[in-house]
Amino acid sequence: MSVRAERETKGSRRPFGEAVLEVEELDVTVPEGGRAVRGVSFTVADGESVGLVGESGSGKSLTCRSVLGVLPPGCAVAGGRVGLPASGADLTTYTRGQWNAVRGRVIGAVFQDPASYLNPSLTVGHQLAEALRVTGGLPRAAARARAVELFDAVGLREPADVFRRYPHELSGGMLQRVLIATAVSCEPRLLVADEATTALDVVVQAEILELFQRLREDGGLALLLVTHDLAVVAENCDRVLVMYAGEIVEEGPTARVLAAPAHPYTEALLRVASVDPADRRDLAVIPGRPPRAGADLPGCRFAERCAYAEPRCTAGPVALRTLPDGRTARCLRPVSADGQDRGHVANAAAHQPEGATA
Incomplete structure (x- = not known):
């Protein structure tokens, strides 16, 4: 049994506290033009570990750098809010001097190449x-x-x-x-770890992740963990946000999302990168390529690579839908937690207005 599973089985995990970070409808533009991060919203609570996963270029690091106020040259927050609920502050409006009171004291950061x-x-x-x-x-x-x-x-x-x-x-x-x-x-109340273990060997990686866990348990530190490794998320995150082409396409409790992914992209990620090393076989890939950062597409941004796509998927924007189990998925044909197939759920969703609960 994994460390995380054993801890949850014993019921020793401390309940999460109030939100320490609120990101609302965040848009980030890039020098090439267009929005590379599009309407991203999420929260991180005191003591909670939230995983942010997706392929390279999905917008994970731009989202985190917006939270830290350190976007690369030419990139800018074009809309939305990055809030600290405890103070009511909107970090997107902060000057350099105001940021000095936040970095280190409220939000800490660890990156890939120390x-x-x-x-x-x-x-x-x-x-x-x-x-x-x-x-x-x-x-x-x-x-x-x-x-x-x-x-x-x-x-x-x-x-x-x-x-x-x-x-x-x-x-x-x-x-x-x-x-x-x-x-x-x-x-700080929140630690942002952007691919902090990617370049480390597996033994050191495990030690660093255990250190993160100890910091959470001892001090109530909240953790936003950015990674492309679903095995890391499975062992270390309470909740997971799946990003594709600048949008969150699925969100929910980690165990539930990984056991029964609702979005085809999450399903594809699990297929090509098993969270159980014993199940890994030949190298697999997701067919096709992600859209260019900032590209403006009429409908679902994953449609060209999706095995379930149909004409209505590209007819207009696809909103995040709330599933019966509380998860959200940006899909017209999500898989429900009770195992219903995509066609069954799609029939129900087709009779609801856009944005309604699926």
Whole structure:
């Protein structure tokens, strides 16, 4: 039994608290023109782990960088809201000075390549201590002591020695732990992990994910985990958001979504990347290619690659529909949780107005 399944079976998981992040109808434009993120809405609650999955180019990282206020040059939030419910703030309106009070203190971040976020000419301890002094307001000696404590807390052996090391003297897994220590040093309420374990070997990946889990359980940290690996989501996320071509196409409790995917894209992802390594066989792919970022299509953006597509799928926009079990899916023919086929559900949906419950 997996760690997550065992924890849920014992009923020891702490109930989630209030929402710490609310994203509402977020639109992000790219330099090539058009919206690469289109009407994305979701929440993350205190202590909750939410997975954001999809192929490369689906809009996962742009969504997260909008939450962090660090969009690439030429990209911009063109609509919607990124809110902090506790303060009522809309982060899309924040200036650089206002963001300085959010990053580190309210929202922390860990990215895929930790070495690129560390200064090679300074020791990792100096960099963490500097962050504690600037963001946390600690005096020099206290910042040094706290940095060593944090290195120990994230599982770095001989933390006092690590404090004196330069980035090039540490392994990728150690550098990722340094970055995590920096991200949580000022006790943020939300940690955004954007492909934070992708470049690590499986053993180190498992250790980092266990560290995330411990931070959640010990401090009530909320986690937004961006990944393309459904096995990681299955083991570590309470809820999953599936993105395709800039839109959320399915959302719901992780176990339910992975056991009975409602959207054909989720179904295809599971088919080509089994969450159970024992079931993996020959390499499989989803036929076709995703649309260009920002491309404006008349209907379902997955229709050209979907085995169930029919003419009405491309006739007009497809809204997220709420299924009987509470999940949402952006499909005219979703599979229901009770195993009804797509045709049966489609017949019911056809007699309801657009946007109504399927």
